[in-house]
Amino acid sequence: MALAQTWSVALVGLEGHLVEVEADIAQGLPKTTLIGLPDTSLSEARDRVRAAVVNSGERFPDRKVTIGLSPATLPKTGSHYDVAIALSLLTAAGVVDRGALRQTAIIGELGLDGRIREVRGALAMTLAAARAGFHRIVVPDLNVGEARLVPGIEVYGARSLRQVLALLRGTEVPDEAPSRAEPRLVSESLTRVPAVDLDDVIGQREGRRAIEAAAAGGHHLFLHGPPGSGKTMLAERLAGLMPDLSTDDSLEVSAVHSLAGLLTNDAELVVRPPFIAPHHTASLASLVGGGSGVPRPGAISCAHRGILFIDEAPEMHPLTLDTLRQPLESGMVEVHRAAAVAKFPARFMLVLAANPCPCGLSGTNQGICSCTPQVLARYRQRISGPIKDRLDIQRQILPAARTITDGEPAESTATVADRVQLARDRQAHRYRDTAWTLNSEVPGPVLRREHPIDDASQKLLEDHYAAGRLTARGFDRVVRLAWTLTDLAGLTTPTTDQTHEAFQLRSGESLTPLADLRPLKGLPA
Template structure:
């Protein structure tokens, strides 16, 4: 009886889980038995492994081959186990020393010719290997830079199964991969391209400074999409920990940009209004994959033409926006994805979407109300900033003299405001005004009652809910940070209230 063991990694959400791969050879009718809750892709790997082993110049054992994937209760999905299965089989027959593969972690999909192909989720897999104490990981060459982001792990980048076998058998060694320096990212869209729209520019600046959700309404051509696309450029670059989180999500989703293994810039996701619930929040019939909300983690999720989205799909955002994470349950397991994203909604004021505004609108009041009612009240109550954009005037478009402020100039103010908020919130575990609980905000940093007079009257009239009152306070603190003030005054409360009630008044 011949037995060999090695390691691979499975994915549960955006986290890796070590999987022990065992191969046992026994006398009997030549067959391969694969156990350990494999999905269809893993079951088909037996044929890929057999062809890859033979085409790499080795014999596949003509015996009863039992392959076990442990822990047996965890579903195994994807093609990333191919390399580990092939190496474990070759170790069982003695082609490579069994002791050399016992602590090795192997990842990669095999082609029928023995070539190694890239797979998703290599970064969280390498992180899982490092947490479990493994010090060497073999990955496809195309995933090497991604795996090399993990400290304390030696990455061996291979292009073929034969190359891995030669290295393990004492032949040509695979050198430890050194991560290449990333190419500089091209600049994103510039806020200087947005002509006019003082209120809209102010809104995206406040949203960036405090991490607030934003709702823009206005006629076609008013600049709603342009403003939303320029919001990520106002956000500070991701720090090391945040960059690793975002990169791990992109790795699992298969959206990691080529040549840039570490995502430093806040992401921007803009799904079409035909997106399903699974596409927006995550899911899938097989492996549970992150949706657009998760892929926008620490970045911006932009929903253009928001009323065209199914109302049920939009309402699934309510709980994840509050919690900062979403858990997807399926019959064979569940997965949790982080989703602390800024939501930006954009909408026309009515179905006809006349560029000339209300003067040329052909919609009846009932049609306008029905169109606007597609966005539920509970969802809108979670939006801090609601700004109505007017149509761009001829004077602003053709006769504008002073050039608008660029993204670089506004981003400096945003960075200073965020630093002020972080200093004030030190010791609370929070860094953004939008995340401060209302009770903590009122008790620890009370605003003078004279400054709250307008907001209190709006609360009494029913224009504001209690949740809305707290959100006005958060926005006011962001406005104070942008202005360099120690406490919001009446002007900041009035501006925050105006941004909150702008749509209601429109």
């Protein structure tokens, strides 16, 4: 009896699990058995591996062969175990030296001719192998670009099983040697320059203030107004205001994009916050993730640490839009299957844009609205109250005047981004001993206990709450937004000015300084 083992990686969501691939060659009639909870594509590996081994010039054992993948309780899907199975088998047969595969993880699908095909999720698998202490990983040549982004592990790429065997034997390969990729640090990846700039936006003072506050604190945003008023234009410029991702976030976002098949062959780390804009006809599975077989990340996970922009939000199916409620609170989405639960990160900024009505003319001076009251009511109800309550900033965007009379030049993306960076630095310093980095992430009880607002601001919000203008969730969200405006102003504690502006940003009221308003009963002047 001959026994050998190799190692591969199984992905459940974005979490990688090491899989031990054992091969046993025993006396008996020629037969290959695969055990260890394989799915259909993995069960077919018996035929792929046999053909690939023979067509690579090696002899397939004509005895009883048992391939075991453990832990047996872990569901194993996909064809990326092929190369590990083939090498375990050839090691048991004495073709490969047993010490050659020590501390080496292996992923890759085999073609019948022995070629190694590209697989999805190579970056996440490489991360799992590196964290488990492996020194080396063998990947398909087309996956080298993304696998080498992981520091602390040597990455070898090969186009065929023949090349992998040559690598392990230390011999020459007839065509081309396996490419060896050095791990690349995040600083070596090029930062993409935004294709659009905020100084393209004419006027829209309140809209500009809204996206600046959203970028500074990571707040969800709702922009509504007639067609052509600039809602999409503002949303597209929001990503340019956000700073680069940290090294850890960059690796995590890149791993999600790898699993979704969004990374190119010459992959670099995703260092800019992603901007994902699914169409309003997107299905539930495409939005939150899923699919048959291996669950894939959806649009909300691809927007992790970035922006999820849904234009024409009322046109999206209400049930699909409502599925965002749980990820908006937890920053995580779970895709349930009978055998396992796949978890994907989904901490994104949600930006919704909507017209005032189906014809787009309600409340404007651009024409007469043709929508009946019933149609208008149904249209506005398509974005549910619980979703709206989770949107920190809600602004009406009206068309800008054709002539700007104030003569002040519009601020550029770079200028506003500098203020956003300073505000985020202040937040990171304030929450340096916690798990949070942005105001929008801090739970309400923690914020009230550790970072309370002053008595006058508290009284201001309590009166709005008593009048029914704020919900309990909305109360906390206004406090978080007030802290963001405080950070943008360079102050240490929110005053009634920041608290009042935060309430206006959330309620959709026109931004009017508190001093210019007639004091409400019981409120400070």
